[in-house]
Amino acid sequence: MKKLSIYFMSLLMASSGFTACSLDEVNNSSLDSGNYFAGETEYEQLVSEAYVTMRPLMRITIPMWYGTDLYECQGSTSASDARTPTNDYTVMNGDEYWDYWKNCYNVISKVNTALTRGENIPDLPEATKKLRTAELKALRAFCYFNLVENFGKVPVVLTEITEATYNFTQESEEAIYTQILQDLNDAINDLPDNDSNSDTKNFGRVTKGFVYHMLAKVYLTRSYKDFGNKTEDLKSTITYADKALTLHPVSTDPKAWEIMFDDYGDEHSTFKQNTPEIIFSVRYSTDQTYNGSWGTEEATWGNNLYQEFKFELEKLACGSVKVGPYWRCQYTYQPTTLYLNELFDKHDVRGSEQFLQREIVAAEASEDYPNVKVGDVIIYCPSKWETEADIAAYKAAHPSLLWVVKPDQYHEYLSGTIYNGFPIVWKFFDSGIQEYTNDQRDPKGTRDTYVFRSAETLLLKAEALVQQGNGSSMDATTLINQLRDRAGADRLTTAATIDDVLDESARELFGEANRWMDLKRTGKLFERAWKYNAWIQKHHSSVSDISDIYLLRPIPISEISYSNYSLIQNPGFPGAK
Numbered sequence: 142m143k144k145l146s147i148y149f150m151s152l153l154m155a156s157s158g159f160t161a162c163s164l165d166e167v168n169n170s171s172l173d174s175g176n177y178f179a180g181e182t183e184y185e186q187l188v189s190e191a192y193v194t195m196r197p198l199m200r201i202t203i204p205m206w207y208g209t210d211l212y213e214c215q216g217s218t219s220a221s222d223a224r225t226p227t228n229d230y231t232v233m234n235g236d237e238y239w240d241y242w243k244n245c246y247n248v249i250s251k252v253n254t255a256l257t258r259g260e261n262i263p264d265l266p267e268a269t270k271k272l273r274t275a276e277l278k279a280l281r282a283f284c285y286f287n288l289v290e291n292f293g294k295v296p297v298v299l300t301e302i303t304e305a306t307y308n309f310t311q312e313s314e315e316a317i318y319t320q321i322l323q324d325l326n327d328a329i330n331d332l333p334d335n336d337s338n339s340d341t342k343n344f345g346r347v348t349k350g351f352v353y354h355m356l357a358k359v360y361l362t363r364s365y366k367d368f369g370n371k372t373e374d375l376k377s378t379i380t381y382a383d384k385a386l387t388l389h390p391v392s393t394d395p396k397a398w399e400i401m402f403d404d405y406g407d408e409h410s411t412f413k414q415n416t417p418e419i420i421f422s423v424r425y426s427t428d429q430t431y432n433g434s435w436g437t438e439e440a441t442w443g444n445n446l447y448q449e450f451k452f453e454l455e456k457l458a459c460g461s462v463k464v465g466p467y468w469r470c471q472y473t474y475q476p477t478t479l480y481l482n483e484l485f486d487k488h489d490v491r492g493s494e495q496f497l498q499r500e501i502v503a504a505e506a507s508e509d510y511p512n513v514k515v516g517d518v519i520i521y522c523p524s525k526w527e528t529e530a531d532i533a534a535y536k537a538a539h540p541s542l543l544w545v546v547k548p549d550q551y552h553e554y555l556s557g558t559i560y561n562g563f564p565i566v567w568k569f570f571d572s573g574i575q576e577y578t579n580d581q582r583d584p585k586g587t588r589d590t591y592v593f594r595s596a597e598t599l600l601l602k603a604e605a606l607v608q609q610g611n612g613s614s615m616d617a618t619t620l621i622n623q624l625r626d627r628a629g630a631d632r633l634t635t636a637a638t639i640d641d642v643l644d645e646s647a648r649e650l651f652g653e654a655n656r657w658m659d660l661k662r663t664g665k666l667f668e669r670a671w672k673y674n675a676w677i678q679k680h681h682s683s684v685s686d687i688s689d690i691y692l693l694r695p696i697p698i699s700e701i702s703y704s705n706y707s708l709i710q711n712p713g714f715p716g717a718k
Contacts, residue, residue, distance in 0.1 A: 235698030443585025
């Protein structure tokens, strides 16, 4: 594919600010001269820009999570007929996923610019060029994998484009998979193992583990497709998963989650550099100057996961937008009842108060409730194991309590309000946020975003074993129990099924893995989404009522227009022929 729309042309501007000492300290201010990139220092800045553009991409999580069995919209399903097409699989306008499309191609554009210009920089050490080329190709493969699974046939661009054109050629899914695998295989030999690349300066760069993990996921996904070879693709999945797990072994430490996610006071760190389980993360700096922006004066690319899984506490009595620990809710996701109340047994640390908060406290005093002090429990969300007697005893022991929210009330408004409440996911608490400094913008999180973790690799292998059959499912059970054992959860005692793998992925990788792609890959998307997503149930009488057109996203209608309608829309969406 050699032609691009005018939109893509706007992404070609290479940008960088200075020589970064590490990947969490890269700023982007536009540079408009290709001649600027004349030496190794400037080339390294250009490569760093590809990593920087992963920040806004990984902030766009609606395509990853909405419309699944784990994430849904907030609000009262009985009091509102609101529709959110990206969650509900209802009629779309065609531009719902434009940001995701744009930011995938933004990363690709930065990659292609660095690859093309790197070939023309004199005296660039060959070892440096090989290493950075491998990193860049791996990032490009990551983006094309997301694009093809979300949009199907898309344009494939492999070099820097220096002139605006308006015509597209969309490649077949099979051809795109071939390119993804080529990029990943090209990268393997020139990348370091994780141990040789674990210093502060280079933490967050692509290593062999990234490529092995990606290869396992790509082959596993292809094994379900008509153009795949199920037997060979599953073998390849297991082979590359094992290679990744050798470099990034899954921790057996019962405190593994505490090490990776617990984040309090002096223990705060922007990344867990010495945790082998982290294969790849998008880095953020504690200095917001380095975290990039959407073009406004204030940086806006901080990690926002800390506010994604909370209800609108700041609008309730004793809540506050300007005071921790809750700050403002992003008003995006409500975890489904499956995650909040069904997945975890009593002993599973991942569902404990440490990571799933059921006791919600006052952030500040309120004149309406003079007896409630900061830190007092004001909302309590009892678990499914607690009896009415247990709840009554809790209320008696906590006179500050304003609301009790039972599992069947997560989609009902709190008494006297127009807001619903539910347990708060505390997995992404960010103690690095100390103050609210601007009335118009939220505090910026500084924790890294984990993109690939070897717990996911383990589950990719488990899924492949289940798919192989012939007794391999018990081997998958063994892998699942590695995660359950370290979490203190009850063991799985039967041969694992795909649903067992997906359930374990839900427990382990909530807020991390691309749930939509996982469910689509396994053929479980609509079945599990309808079963557990309250809004999908509201808008569809049965799972068969959901159209298969939603196994793809609409090609952004804006892009179709920019391309002089040479782009072909996916069936069933606005602009389809």
